[in-house]
Amino acid sequence: MKGIVVERKNGAVSLVWQDVMDVTFGPDEVLVDVRATAVNRADLLQARGGYPPPPGASQILGLEMAGVINAVGEAVAGWQPGDRVCALLPGGGYAEQVAVPAGMLLRLPDGWSFAQGTAVPEVWYTAYVNLFLEGDLKPGETVLIHAGASGVGTAAIQLACNTGAIAFVTAGRADKLAVCRELGATLAINYKEEDFLEVVLAATDGQGIDLILDPVGGAYLERNVRALRPFGRLVNIGLLGGGRGELDMALVLRNRLRLVGSTLRNRPPAEKIQITRQFEAGFWHLFRTGELKPIIDRVFPIQEAQAAHEYVARDENIGKVVLTL
Numbered sequence: 001m002k003g004i005v006v007e008r009k010n011g012a013v014s015l016v017w018q019d020v021m022d023v024t025f026g027p028d029e030v031l032v033d034v035r036a037t038a039v040n041r042a043d044l045l046q047a048r049g050g051y052p053p054p055p056g057a058s059q060i061l062g063l064e065m066a067g068v069i070n071a072v073g074e075a076v077a078g079w080q081p082g083d084r085v086c087a088l089l090p091g092g093g094y095a096e097q098v099a100v101p102a103g104m105l106l107r108l109p110d111g112w113s114f115a116q117g118t119a120v121p122e123v124w125y126t127a128y129v130n131l132f133l134e135g136d137l138k139p140g141e142t143v144l145i146h147a148g149a150s151g152v153g154t155a156a157i158q159l160a161c162n163t164g165a166i167a168f169v170t171a172g173r174a175d176k177l178a179v180c181r182e183l184g185a186t187l188a189i190n191y192k193e194e195d196f197l198e199v200v201l202a203a204t205d206g207q208g209i210d211l212i213l214d215p216v217g218g219a220y221l222e223r224n225v226r227a228l229r230p231f232g233r234l235v236n237i238g239l240l241g242g243g244r245g246e247l248d249m250a251l252v253l254r255n256r257l258r259l260v261g262s263t264l265r266n267r268p269p270a271e272k273i274q275i276t277r278q279f280e281a282g283f284w285h286l287f288r289t290g291e292l293k294p295i296i297d298r299v300f301p302i303q304e305a306q307a308a309h310e311y312v313a314r315d316e317n318i319g320k321v322v323l324t325l
């Protein structure tokens with residue numbers, strides 16, 4: 001089969017569509033013909049050699065895919081060749097075929113494209129896990145979502161609003177802020193023009209907010225902690241602004257704050273299956289009715305994966321960047 005191979009020479013990275021080893025699949029797995037996959041920041045890091053896949057996972061890039069089941073393992077029930085599915089992957093999505101544990105599959109809603117299917121697992125599970133399981137978000141609470149127009153951000157705004165929470169966002173461009181408002185954000189802050197801490201405190205009569213979903217890390221740590229009200233939670237999911245920052249522990253102590261770090265990829269397979277099934281039970285019907293929708297910015301053919309990575313690295317996208325096969 002063909003897949004994307006990462007070539008690194010003199011610090012430059014090229015993504016080349018070429019022959020790779022065929023995939024085998026186990027009794028509890030299905031073999032899927034991949035029709036679409038997507039770009040995630042983790043792929044950019046992995047391509048540069050900075051984010052190795054978990055033990056046992058494919059070395060090929062790609063944390064999610066949508067496609068058609070080609071064959072099912074002997075212990076698999078409820079799925080058959082021809083079924084249209086999508087799934088979160090620990091790797092291997094940038095290839096013509098991938099093996100997926102049956103417990104990780106979601107059935108594509110009727111009328112959905114493969115691009116829509118692959119735009120769901122990574123960012124929507126991340127938003128779900130970190131808003132609700134890690135962040136304990138409740139109806140009526142306020143949540144500040146940094147990088148609101150990102151793949152994760154566009155999912156998190158919709159999930160938060162659907163649950164009756166109030167979403168504030170930050171983003172760095174006027175068109176990004178406009179999309180966040182359309183998706184339900186009550187307050188959209190251009191962090192390049194305004195100090196998000198000042199705006200958030202002014203908007204909450206100095207009270208602060210209940211939860212922050214933060215992919216920025218070090219550069220925002222001090223202001224994030226000051227933006228939280230008593231019993232607030234800061235859930236960090238990324239380090240776009242570096243890994244080091246200032247932390248006033250007196251505020252953490254006095255306000256009884258919770259600081260949480262969270263990754264999806266290195267959770268054990270059984271936990272990912274549980275997340276998939278919980279997400280399906282809680283939210284999948286809302287995608288069928290159109291109340292929740294994956295936001296897709298651009299679709300590239302997989303042969304242009306490198307251009308797609310560069311587009312994401314320049315912070316151009318609003319929502320997901322998809323690769324089709």
Ligand SMILES: NC(=O)c1ccc[n+]([C@@H]2O[C@H](COP(=O)([O-])OP(=O)(O)OC[C@H]3O[C@@H](n4cnc5c(N)ncnc54)[C@H](OP(=O)(O)O)[C@@H]3O)[C@@H](O)[C@H]2O)c1
Binds near residue numbers: 171
């Ligand atoms: N922990 C996990 O399990 C997990 C899972 C998935 C994703 N993530 C992380 O979540 C984040 C979002 O992922 P994604 O795929 O949704 O990203 P994305 O669609 O590529 O969007 C990321 C956006 O972040 C903003 N940004 C970049 N550098 C920034 C900085 N230094 N300060 C503030 N904002 C910055 C940019 O938007 P602006 O133009 O608005 O600045 C950029 O477009 C990434 O950090 C990713 O690694 C974590």
